[in-house]
Amino acid sequence: MVVVPKRRPRKKRSGFGSWLRTLFVALILSIILKLFFLEAFIIPSDSMAGTLQNGDFILVNKLHYGPRTPQTILQVPLTHQSMPGLKKSYSDLVKLPVRRLPGYSRIKRGDVVVFNFPPDSKHPLSQKTHYIKRCVALAGDTLKIVNTEVFVNGKKQDTTGFNLTFQYEVGGKNSQKSKVLENSNIPFQINGDAYRFWASPAQAAKLSKDKRLAPDPSKKPLLSVSNNGVRNPHVYPQSERFAWNEDFFGPMVIPKKGMVMSMIRFPDNVALYSELIKKYELPKAKVEVINNQLIIDGVLIERYTFNNDYYFVLGDSRHNSSDSRYWGLVPGNHIVGKAAMILFSTNKNQSWLNISKFRKKRWFKKIK
Known part of the structure; x- marks a missing residue:
């Protein structure tokens, strides 16, 4: 006779315990996804208007250029x-060194990139405020802006496919003109007796033909461009050595890792790059500028070799963007990833009960 031992009844798993385990696994997977693969952001401003609108909810691909370690x-x-x-x-x-893991592509001119805002000194690198702009010049390039147009290495940048907007002005304030601009869904503001608005060249040309806005052809909307040679003190590098402004900028060489620059033979380099060296290259060293000479830890520097790659970025709303023209270059280790897609978009000026709150035509739209 064979005696079969009785099996002990299996304890039923607690529903609450199972829920906690599922939640824990989901949390770990979410953290890994956010750190190394994809991250979502909401566009908070109009600096990329034309391409991205205030209220767009976008997805950023971190694998493109390679994710960074936390x-x-x-x-x-x-x-x-x-x-x-x-x-x-x-x-x-506890702060660890930031390392970039391999990606499947390098940054290209024209890419829309998310990065940590370099001048943010309140937080560690990976916790700095996020910005989004279009990369227009790579490490090693020479950049120049002439009458709002970007030239890289002597060639005019091809902006085909970019939805760029600029600032225009039209005089003669009245209710009819206000209505035309309101109905066009173009951001504008009243500037004295004139209107200042931000539009693409095609939109501005269309508005110029509207006789309600420009009854006199000689007073059609004009592109607002700063005069060549008139220095804007807020434009990088905020030095009197350069008569640069937002529409006439450069030429400027974008430093590349391993690039050697003379600081004695070309003293303008001290004004252009001393802050980069102080903040991002040698933050623990004593970097000084005395009589336009670069001094590092008490030693006069004749030639400096850069340790990092840098990038020049611009907002697509060229006259309504805080970008490299004002605060300088983006170090390579500040790049978070490439903006890939608009998941969905909402109009912040509309109520959630209003169907026009949801801009469905922008949902699942690829960012170019």
């Missing part, structure tokens, strides 16, 4: 700088 490991998961109830959702007691 710098601050003591952080509330899935947060960036803060969270409700906490002004700071991370601790910078």
Whole structure:
């Protein structure tokens, strides 16, 4: 006679425990996805108007250029700088070096990129505020802007496929002109007795033909362009050595890793690059400029070899963007990823009860 031992009844798993395990796995997968693959962002301004609108919810591909390893490991998961109830959702007691893992492509001219805002000194690198702009010049390029047009290495940049907008002005303030601009869905503001609006050249040309806006052909909307040779003190590098402004800028060489520049023979290089060296190349060294000479840790530097690649970025709304023309270049280790797609878009000026709140024509749109 064979005696079969009785099996102990299996304990039923707690529904709450199973739910916690599922939640934990989902959290880990979400963190990995955000760190190394994809991250979502909301566009908060009109600096990329024409390509991206305020209220667009976009997806950024981090695999494109290669994801970065996290710098601050003591952080509330899935947060960036803060969270409700906490002004700071991370601790910078432990900071690791940022490394970029291999990607499947390099940054190209014309790419729309998300990056950590370089001048942000309140946070560690990976926690700096996120910006989004279009890369127009790569490390090693020579950039020049002439009458709003970008030239790279002596060639005019091909902007085919870019939805660029510029600032225009038209005089003669009245209610009829206000109505025309409102109905055109073009951002505008009243500037004294004139209107200032931001539109593409095609939109401006169409508005110029509207007799309600420009009854006199001689007073059609004009492109607002700064005069060549008139220095804007807010434009990089904020030096009196350069009579540059937002519409006439450069020429400027964009530093590349391993590039050697003379700081004695070409003293303009000190004004152009000393802040880059101080903030991003040698942040722990004592970098000084004395009588337009570069001094590092008490040593006069005749030639400097750059340790990083840099990039020049512009907003597609060329007269309504804080970009490299004002605060300088983007170091390569600040690049987060390539803007890939608009997932969905909402109009922040409309109520959630209004169907026009949802801009469905922009949903699942590839970013070019």
